[in-house]
Amino acid sequence: MSMLTPPGMGGKYRIKGDKYPRMRRPRNRRRIVLAAVAAVVVLGFAGWGTLQLVHVFSGDTGNKVNAARDKRDCKPVAKPSPAAAALPPKPAQITVNVYNATPRxxxxxSTADELKKRGFLIGKVGNAPAxxxxxxxxAGMLxxxxxxxxxxxxxxxxxxAGAQLKADxxxxxxxxxxxxxAFKALxxxxxxxxxxxxxxKPVAVKPSC
Incomplete structure (x- = not known):
């Protein structure tokens, strides 16, 4: 036994010549695993933040700005409605026959005279057919x-107002x-x-933009 070997210690702890036994603490595996997981999480957040910055400074923001500008500049376009593709004639182009279907x-x-004042042409005036x-x-029928x-x-x-329309x-x-x-007045x-x-007038329709 060497003089450097403490009393009562032998075997693998026996000091021979100039070699000394290694007495380091065992590695903590749990600490290593936690450190690795933390590194992965940090890298993930860093990548997500970089992606957001790319979107901010890339075309996404530009597209939103352009869409808002287009919406602001888009105005209704005046177009005739389907029913008014050909505008109805003016009063001076219409001949009206006025008939009274009441006991009065x-x-x-009197109604024909008023229509004439409003620009209509007057045709026949009298009592309504049987x-x-x-x-x-x-109020009446047109x-x-x-x-x-x-x-x-x-x-x-x-x-x-309130007159019913009928075709013959x-x-x-x-x-x-x-x-x-129920007629009272025009x-x-x-x-x-x-x-x-x-x-x-043409009808203003909502644009498709």
Whole structure:
């Protein structure tokens, strides 16, 4: 036994010559594993942050800015509505026959006179035919050819609110205004003029941009 060997120690702890036994502490595996996991998490967050910075300074932000600018600059475009592709005729282009289907006398003439003041051409004036006499409820009925439904009758409807529109088989361009039992008066001139102005203007439609 060497003099350097402590008393009571031998075997692998025996000191021989100039060699000394290694007495280091064993490695802690748990600490190594935790350190590796922490490194992976840090690298993950660093990569995500870098990706966000790339999006901020790349085209994503530019696209959003461009979309907002396009939306701001996009304005409604005035186009005629399908029903008003051909604007309805003006009052001076329409001949109206005025018939009274009520028991009250004089309504046909007074109504025809008022329509004439508003620019309409007047045709026949008198009592309603037997098919409509005292058989028209409401304010009245506007009667004309099928083609007149989207033209002359639309213009004439601005003069009598609540009137019903009906088509017949006539081949002429004139239209009838048949005064109904609930008739009181034509639409006030101010309102009828405003309604005519709406018919004469194209409709603003929402753009597709």
């Amino acid at each position: 006398g004089g309504l046909a003439k 098919a409509y006499d005292k058989k028209v409820p409401g 009667l004309g050819s099928t083609a007149a439904q989207a033209g002359s009758l639309r213009t004439l409807s601005t003069q009598l 088989t006539r081949a002429t361009a004139d239209v009838d205004l048949i005064i109904g039992t 639409t006030p001139p101010k309102d009828s003029t405003a309604a005519l102005a709406v018919l004469a």
